[in-house]
Amino acid sequence: MDNCEWSIESLKNEQEIDQNICLIVQLIKKDRIKPSWQTVALAFHDVKVLWAQWPCLQIRDGLLKWRFESLDSLHIYWQIVWPARLRKEFLQLVHGGVTAGHLSRRCTAAAILLAVLVK
Numbered sequence: 001m002d003n004c005e006w007s008i009e010s011l012k013n014e015q016e017i018d019q020n021i022c023l024i025v026q027l028i029k030k031d032r033i034k035p036s037w038q039t040v041a042l043a044f045h046d047v048k049v050l051w052a053q054w055p056c057l058q059i060r061d062g063l064l065k066w067r068f069e070s071l072d073s074l075h076i077y078w079q080i081v082w083p084a085r086l087r088k089e090f091l092q093l094v095h096g097g098v099t100a101g102h103l104s105r106r107c108t109a110a111a112i113l114l115a116v117l118v119k
Contacts, residue, residue: 015064056068
């Protein structure tokens with residue numbers, strides 16, 4: 001998928017075909033209470049990572065998003081949970097462009113954070 005095609009609808013479609021995200025979305029829609037570990041114990045690693053973040057997950061605008069709170073707790077931002085198929089392209093977009101070249105891990109993480117924050 002070319003990044004010019006990234007829209008809410010295309011991201012919804014990508015989340016729906018991502019097995020890990022789809023499972024978490026189904027569990028959230030079924031019940032907002034965090035499911036037991038046994039429910040996800042045999043699932044893939046990404047499912048377990050999302051399960052561990054359960055209190056910070058929510059479906060907003062039809063997309064699974066993760067709540068990020070600023071250190072001073074004054075601002076809350078919602079980040080899209082990117083489907084595995086789009087992560088490499090997204091990282092290339094954030095890592096390239098005006099900031100082309102090698103960024104430190106901290107700077108790359110900050111650039112990614114800024115690129116996906118949605119108030």
